[in-house]
Amino acid sequence: MNESPESYLLTPGPLTTSLATKSAMLRDWGSWDSDFNELTARVCRRLLAVAHAEDTHVCVPLQGSGTYAVEAALATLLPRDGKALVLMNGAYGQRMARILRYLGRDFVPLDMGDYLPPPPERVAAMLVADPDLAHVAVVHCETSSGILNPLEAIAEVTRQQGRRLFVDAMSSFGALPVDTRELPFDGLVSSANKCFEGVPGFGFALLRRGALEQCVGNAHSLSLDLYDQWLYLERTGQWRFTPPTHVVAAFASALDQHQAEGGVAGRLARYVHNKEILVSGMRAMGFHTLLADCWLSPIIVTFHAPGHPNFDFETFYRLIKQRGFIIYPGKLTQVDSFRIGCIGQLFEAQMRGVLTAVRATLDAMGIPDGSPRPEDLDKPTF
Numbered sequence: 476m477n478e479s480p481e482s483y484l485l486t487p488g489p490l491t492t493s494l495a496t497k498s499a500m501l502r503d504w505g506s507w508d509s510d511f512n513e514l515t516a517r518v519c520r521r522l523l524a525v526a527h528a529e530d531t532h533v534c535v536p537l538q539g540s541g542t543y544a545v546e547a548a549l550a551t552l553l554p555r556d557g558k559a560l561v562l563m564n565g566a567y568g569q570r571m572a573r574i575l576r577y578l579g580r581d582f583v584p585l586d587m588g589d590y591l592p593p594p595p596e597r598v599a600a601m602l603v604a605d606p607d608l609a610h611v612a613v614v615h616c617e618t619s620s621g622i623l624n625p626l627e628a629i630a631e632v633t634r635q636q637g638r639r640l641f642v643d644a645m646s647s648f649g650a651l652p653v654d655t656r657e658l659p660f661d662g663l664v665s666s667a668n669k670c671f672e673g674v675p676g677f678g679f680a681l682l683r684r685g686a687l688e689q690c691v692g693n694a695h696s697l698s699l700d701l702y703d704q705w706l707y708l709e710r711t712g713q714w715r716f717t718p719p720t721h722v723v724a725a726f727a728s729a730l731d732q733h734q735a736e737g738g739v740a741g742r743l744a745r746y747v748h749n750k751e752i753l754v755s756g757m758r759a760m761g762f763h764t765l766l767a768d769c770w771l772s773p774i775i776v777t778f779h780a781p782g783h784p785n786f787d788f789e790t791f792y793r794l795i796k797q798r799g800f801i802i803y804p805g806k807l808t809q810v811d812s813f814r815i816g817c818i819g820q821l822f823e824a825q826m827r828g829v830l831t832a833v834r835a836t837l838d839a840m841g842i843p844d845g846s847p848r849p850e851d852l853d854k855p856t857f
């Protein structure tokens with residue numbers, strides 16, 4: 476439970492962390508010291524176990540935010556003359572395409588716009604039509620709309636076509652189950668400050684050992700070369716360059732708390748409960764979710780902005796913040812929206828608290844209910 480006087484973060488990370496996680500940062504660690512090396516090794520082992528990947532994959536941590544890890548993993552895994560299929564339905568799929576452009580790697584996009592899911596049968600058809608597409612890159616939970624993409628079905632068509640899968644599981648890993656024995660991937664990336672509820676400062680990639688062994692010389696950048704980072708870690712137990720020691724210590728504590736909560740299943744159950752309280756409470760006030768129930772994730776939910784002329788997001792945000800909750804702006808290009816997160820140290824009391832804050836804010840703004848403009852609901856269905 477958050478015991479500080481700050482606002483609760485109902486955002487997709489950085490998020491509200493526990494006192495135990497914050498307290499774990501009160502000790503200083505030598506970056507080369509065996510105690511810290513053991514901490515790193517323990518964290519990596521635990522992350523591999525979460526994906527049931529201990530026998531097949533390695534875990535390579537990398538300093539920086541999640542995007543650094545995505546860029547490093549793509550740069551390391553994709554051969555310079557390789558070609559990838561990039562599935563896009565929001566900002567983070569688009570970011571992978573942008574990274575590949577920077578890297579000068581060839582790719583084909585399947586762009587579904589703001590929020591429509593990539594249909595697995597179209598993925599399959601594109602792979603059949605172009606045998607050079609060796610990799611498929613997909614975002615698990617596209618945090619910009621909150622949609623939970625059909626990862627299992629995409630992994631299956633990728634496997635059937637003999638291609639390799641790369642997953643940006645930034646906002647899902649730790650809460651949504653991923654089992655590499657059933658969902659084979661060459662690379663999966665996430666970061667410390669998402670569903671494991673650590674603080675920001677590093678990301679990590681789970682990489683199939685057999686694939687990584689073939690990646691020497693792929694990366695264009697020394698600091699983003701995960702092959703080199705892995706070799707050094709294997710040889711010395713140390714990160715190549717200054718590690719975020721306190722962040723790793725906080726993460727180790729956060730992983731213990733994750734396990735004590737029942738691991739992935741326990742965390743998922745709490746987030747699902749948070750989402751259900753949130754969605755039913757918001758709907759009771761007239762708000763509409765962007766997505767149909769089957770696509771909603773227990774990570775973050777996008778709501779249409781109220782259509783009432785008094786609504787403006789800045790005021791709405793400020794008044795909710797005054798009541799102790801920080802929500803998140805929308806990231807859609809076509810309709811006005813905002814997002815409320817379900818992850819972090821948030822429980823039923825906080826979810827009910829944010830609903831009370833939203834109601835009081837609507838009242839203060841003279842808005843009777845959250846119903847959107849009818850034209851905003853006039854969108855493609857799926």
Ligand SMILES: Cc1ncc(COP(=O)(O)O)c(C=O)c1O
Pocket residue numbers: 487488540541542543545567614616617618619643644645646666
């Ligand atoms: C799915 C996804 N990918 C990538 C990122 C980028 O991570 P960061 O902002 O830590 O660089 C995020 C951030 O929320 C994300 O949700």
